[in-house]
Amino acid sequence: xxxxxxxxxxxxxxxxxxxxxxxxxxxxxxxxxxxxxxxxxxxxxxxxxxxxxxxxxxxxxxxxxxxxxxxxxxxxxxxxxxxxxxxxxxxxxxxxxxxxxxxxxxx
Amino acid sequence: xxxxxxxxxxxxxxxxxxxxxxxxxxxxxxxxxxxxxxxxxxxxxxxxxxxxxxxxxxxxxxxxxxxxxxxxxxxxxxxxxxxxxxxxxxxxxxxxxxxxxxxxxxxxxxxxxxxxxxxxxxxxxxxxxx
Numbered sequence: 001x002x003x004x005x006x007x008x009x010x011x012x013x014x015x016x017x018x019x020x021x022x023x024x025x026x027x028x029x030x031x032x033x034x035x036x037x038x039x040x041x042x043x044x045x046x047x048x049x050x051x052x053x054x055x056x057x058x059x060x061x062x063x064x065x066x067x068x069x070x071x072x073x074x075x076x077x078x079x080x081x082x083x084x085x086x087x088x089x090x091x092x093x094x095x096x097x098x099x100x101x102x103x104x105x106x107x
Numbered sequence: 108x109x110x111x112x113x114x115x116x117x118x119x120x121x122x123x124x125x126x127x128x129x130x131x132x133x134x135x136x137x138x139x140x141x142x143x144x145x146x147x148x149x150x151x152x153x154x155x156x157x158x159x160x161x162x163x164x165x166x167x168x169x170x171x172x173x174x175x176x177x178x179x180x181x182x183x184x185x186x187x188x189x190x191x192x193x194x195x196x197x198x199x200x201x202x203x204x205x206x207x208x209x210x211x212x213x214x215x216x217x218x219x220x221x222x223x224x225x226x227x228x229x230x231x232x233x234x235x236x237x
Contacts, residue, residue, distance in 0.1 A: 001171075030212070034223035043203055043227035044154070050210065055225065087154060091221040093214070095169040096144075096156040 002026050002090050006099035012107040017078045021102045023071045023088035032092035035064055035073045038101075039084045047086075048073065078104075109134035111204050111228035119198075119235050125191040129204030129228055130184070137162040137182040142207035144224060145178065145189045147200040155200075159207055160187055194235045201230040 003026035013019050023033065031051040036044035046055045048064035051071055061076040075082055083106050088099040115127035129143070136143065145157040158168035160178040168176050172191070180187045191198060205224035212219065 032210075032212075032221060036224075043205075043230050044224070045227075046223060046225035049208070049223040049225075089154075089223065091210075091223055093221075094167050095171070096221075098154040098156070100153045 001095055002029060002093060002097050004088055004090055004097050004099040006086075006088060006102050008102060009100065010103045010105060012105045013078055014107045015078050015080060019075050019078060019104065021073045021086055021104075023066075023073070023099050025069045025071075025090055025092075028068045029090045029092035031067050032090055033064075033066070033071050034089045034091065035062075036087045036089065037082075037084045038087065044087060109206060109226060111206065111226060113202060113204050113228045113231040115231060115233070117232055117234060119194055119233060120237050121195055121235055122193055125189070125194050125198060125233055125235070127189045127202055127204075127231065127233070128186050129188070130186050131206075132185065136180060136185045136187065139163075140209070142209060142220075142222060143178075143180065143187045144205050144207050146203045146205060146224065146227075147198075148203070148230075149200045157189065157191075157202075196235050199233065199235045201232050203230045204228040 005024045007022045033051045035048040038044040052064045063074045085101045085103045087101050110132045112130045119125045139162050142159045142161050144159040148154050160166050175192050177190045205227040207222040209220045209222040
């Protein structure tokens with residue numbers, strides 16, 4: 001299986017900050033990566049697919065980059081609604097696998 | 108827009124079979140464009156992909172479930188289902204159904220179809236306990 005490792009596991013930041021979350025794959029996955037946001041008690045919500053394509057309706061402050069084994073999710077200016085847990089997911093090969101999650105907390 | 112809703116028992120006894128259904132509304136389940144998946148999340152933990160089913164009935168499952176899983180579609184009811192047998196406490200989790208948006212690319216010299224999950228159902232908590 002392809003292992004997905006996110007860092008950091010927890011991130012404390014303030015409204016207006018620029019934050020970056022990293023996701024590393026144990027082997028190359030081209031651009032076969034998606035990012036999700038999950039709030040407590042809710043299902044994950046797709047933010048980005050194919051590493052850098054913004055899902056329709058997702059604010060433009062979210063962006064993704066990377067290819068191969070290293071990927072980043074950047075939020076350019078944190079808003080109160082952005083404090084949540086973020087997961088990456090690879091779809092290059094079966095079984096699909098997720099990162100362990102990054103919890104974004106209010107500082 | 109497409110919406111998904113999970114249903115089924117919230118409590119299953121050890122060694123028995125977990126059976127869940129996902130009802131799809133606002134779109135066709137058998138138009139051949141999308142795949143349909145199940146994903147689970149134990150309390151306070153990460154996400155685990157269980158498997159996917161296609162309109163043709165073809166399936167792919169996570170080997171970690173060691174042959175205990177089966178998925179199927181009922182196009183007449185716009186539903187797809189999950190069966191997981193011989194459950195233990197380790198199978199206690201919130202179970203989500205999701206649509207897989209496909210993309211095609213070359214993998215090992217063969218064209219394959221893979222994808223990301225959107226949208227998701229709200230999730231259903233299934234507890235395995237006697």
